[in-house]
């Protein structure tokens with residue numbers, strides 16, 4: 001089942017302004033290898049969030065080859081710092097080549113390993129945390145992220161509607177992870193959350 005009426009979805013992509021050359025290359029690569037980047041609709045939203053919050057410190061769990069981080073970095077001033085994480089060394093190499101060409105390498109540190117363990121071992125708090133790791137890990141990510149977010153900080157998570165599999169009467173492990181996570185973001189008194197049905201659904205939680 002489509003999340004957005006297909007003609008409306010096509011319309012949204014059609015009216016979205018063109019991206020710079022590097023983002024277009026990253027998008028073409030995702031299409032070629034069927035790699036799940038957040039895409040331009042959510043990318044623009046990340047840019048807005050970094051701008052509105054004047055974010056200086058961002059942490060990403062599951063950075064792939066840097067498409068989402070590229071949008072954040074584009075919105076951050078010279079002092080902006082992003083920690084990217086991914087389990088795959090090849091993604092780091094690819095991401096760093098894009099960041100170098102875009103002259104944004106000074107804003108980004110890319111760490112390879114388990115994103116949850118890296119976040120747990122990282123000191124300090126963040127203005128924005130983006131979660132895009134494997135979906136069965138989402139409930140654990142919630143518990144880990146909240147203490148690492150500053151008060152008023154924003155926690156953004158991708159794939160909350162999961163191609164409509166959240167409606168499945170017999171959810172698999174990934175879908176169950178998303179359902180449990182959804183319950184957590186709405187029942188926790190520590191955050192105030194909304195799910196936005198753009199692309200595959202994103203949640204936005206503000207730490208109270």
Ligand SMILES: C[S@@+](CC[C@H](N)C(=O)[O-])C[C@H]1O[C@@H](n2cnc3c(N)ncnc32)[C@H](O)[C@@H]1O
Pocket residue numbers: 036037038039061062063064065066067068069085086087088091113114115116132133134137
């Ligand atoms: C959906 S992709 C990320 C896309 C990226 N946020 C973007 O929009 O450009 C998910 C990535 O998370 C990585 N990943 C999944 N679980 C992880 C974990 N526990 N630790 C580190 N990386 C993980 C995968 O290797 C994959 O590259």
